Each structure stands twice: as structure tokens, then as C-alpha cells.
Amino acid sequence: MRSKRQRVSDDDPLTRAIAPPPGETLEERDLRLAAEQEAKRISDAIDDDLNRQRIAEKKSPKAIKILLLGAFHSFTQNIELILPAACHRPERIR
Numbered sequence: 001m002r003s004k005r006q007r008v009s010d011d012d013p014l015t016r017a018i019a020p021p022p023g024e025t026l027e028e029r030d031l032r033l034a035a036e037q038e039a040k041r042i043s044d045a046i047d048d049d050l051n052r053q054r055i056a057e058k059k060s061p062k063a064i065k066i067l068l069l070g071a072f073h074s075f076t077q078n079i080e081l082i083l084p085a086a087c088h089r090p091e092r093i094r
Contacts, residue, residue: 020029
């Protein structure tokens with residue numbers, strides 16, 4: 001007689017999905033395991049890249065968004081009085 005835990009795991013869809021196919025040969029098993037290792041390596045590389053990006057974003061200066069109302073020419077004249085010269089680069093002013 002099988003235990004209750006064994007019966008539950010037999011009915012579990014995830015257990016069935018990750019189980020090796022019935023009648024799998026040793027060569028097929030080796031190919032499947034190699035493909036799984038490659039997929040895990042790629043997944044880990046993506047996770048590492050995302051973590052590096054997250055850490056870089058935390059260390060980088062935060063963007064400041066300002067809603068400016070009025071004529072553009074008055075904005076460019078007044079912005080020089082408010083912000084340091086480093087912020088006047090054309091790519092920063094949009």
C-alpha cells in the first residue's frame with residue numbers, strides 16, 4: 001500500500017511535468033540533462049545581469065522630474081539660475 005504522500009505526488013501536475021518521459025534511453029537522458037543544465041546556466045546569467053542592473057540603478061543618481069508650465073524661452077533662462085552647470089547638458093533638458 002502506498003502512503004498518502006506518495007499518492008499526492010503522483011497526482012501532482014508539476015511532478016508529472018518534470019518527470020522523465022517513460023521509456024527514456026540513457027542517451028536521451030543525457031541529452032535532456034545537458035539541455036536542462038544549459039537552460040539553468042542561461043537563467044542564472046540573466047538573473048545575475050538583472051541583479052547587477054538593480055544594484056547599478058540604486059547607486060546611480062536619481063532622476064528629478066520637473067513639470068514646467070509656460071514658454072520654453074523663459075524656462076531656459078530661469079533654469080540656469082536654479083540648477084548647477086552640469087545639469088544644462090542638452091540631453092538632460094527635454
